[in-house]
Amino acid sequence: xxxxxxxxxxxxxxxxxxxxxxxxxxxxxxxxxxxxxxxxxxxxxxxxxxxxxxxxxxxxxxxxxxxxxxxxxxxxxxxxxxxxxxxxxxxxxxxxxxxxxxxxxxxxxxxxxxxxxxxxxxxxxxxxxxxxxxxxxxxxxxxxxxxxxxxxxxxxxxxxxxxxxxxxxxxxxxxxxxxxxxxxxxxxxxxxxxxxxxxxxxxxxxxxxxxxxxxxxxxxxxxxxxxxxxxxxxxxxxxxxxxxxxxxxxxxxxxxxxxxxxxxxxxxxxxxxxxxxxxxxxxxxxxxxxxxxxxxxxxxxxxxxxxxxxxxxxxxxxxxxxxxxxxxxxxxxxxxxxxxxxxxxxxxxxxxxxxxxxxxxxxxxxxxxxxxxxxxxxxxxxxxx
Numbered sequence: 388x389x390x391x392x393x394x395x396x397x398x399x400x401x402x403x404x405x406x407x408x409x410x411x412x413x414x415x416x417x418x419x420x421x422x423x424x425x426x427x428x429x430x431x432x433x434x435x436x437x438x439x440x441x442x443x444x445x446x447x448x449x450x451x452x453x454x455x456x457x458x459x460x461x462x463x464x465x466x467x468x469x470x471x472x473x474x475x476x477x478x479x480x481x482x483x484x485x486x487x488x489x490x491x492x493x494x495x496x497x498x499x500x501x502x503x504x505x506x507x508x509x510x511x512x513x514x515x516x517x518x519x520x521x522x523x524x525x526x527x528x529x530x531x532x533x534x535x536x537x538x539x540x541x542x543x544x545x546x547x548x549x550x551x552x553x554x555x556x557x558x559x560x561x562x563x564x565x566x567x568x569x570x571x572x573x574x575x576x577x578x579x580x581x582x583x584x585x586x587x588x589x590x591x592x593x594x595x596x597x598x599x600x601x602x603x604x605x606x607x608x609x610x611x612x613x614x615x616x617x618x619x620x621x622x623x624x625x626x627x628x629x630x631x632x633x634x635x636x637x638x639x640x641x642x643x644x645x646x647x648x649x650x651x652x653x654x655x656x657x658x659x660x661x662x663x664x665x666x667x668x669x670x671x672x673x674x675x676x677x678x679x680x681x682x683x684x685x686x687x688x689x690x691x692x693x694x695x696x697x698x699x700x701x702x703x704x705x706x707x708x709x710x711x712x713x714x715x716x717x718x719x720x721x722x723x724x725x726x727x728x729x730x731x732x733x734x735x736x737x738x739x740x741x742x743x744x745x746x747x748x749x750x751x752x753x754x755x756x757x758x759x760x761x762x763x764x765x766x767x768x769x770x771x772x
Contacts, residue, residue, distance in 0.1 A: 438587050
């Protein structure tokens, strides 16, 4: 079994188990609207009890993919399997899925408990079973004391919980969440992300979330599929997506990063204990501990996260590789850390981030200071595409 890069939230990695069967399978899915291809020959496996995110910019096809799973759209080509069964042509109300929309779509004239009970009443469950389910959901989302209120009397976060409770009341096998936290303020959104994770773990359901918020996807997900123009560019755990992006697109889309174009001057080869590839990034020599397939003379990119770049007024011991000298051009103070934009002699801007671990700094770095940037060989990554 392959090891995950970086920390994982729980001991749950069925995608690394060759005997595990996917709970949801998209097989060669294509969706066309006239001449426009929204999703192009896409295949993807999602496992039971997984919290899975579809992440990408607007128009990349992520919502279209979710709507096909929900039954609101049908694939032009390919098929969708749920627990091994082809669900193409099955209407939405007969699928064991439920969708929670960004707008929440609550009935304003109904109380919280009536909103939660609505779908159960449509399914003609007994009165006792409906009451039991409603109370169970109210307790799950911690809204027992708000049961008699109407949506207009609730905060945005409370309305979001009502929509979640209503979606879960019918006990779907898969809960689909379409930008569910987009209307919440930052602090409430962060709190709700952890609440969603707790609920998903408690119920043991499969959650599929569509979002363009990278931080949200990184927080809640077991795995993330990064999409672009109707195709999946990379599927991995949050740590692997962040630390080992497979392309310039993923590296640039996820988080903040420095990307420098360069030429391979020394391929990695067989070097013990760790292969090292050396690049010439327009005069800046970079050495990276990485087994890279690039050959001498190949044009590649060197990518490094700002928090892995050390900034100091003092010259490092070795300036021949992984070191640059420049002027502090701008500073962003974000409370927990500061971001420094350093202008090199050729005009290139390199970002370095520094944690604000102390309220007072003996020798602060400020605007106009000349500083050194440096990083270890295992801090960055060579990208060949």
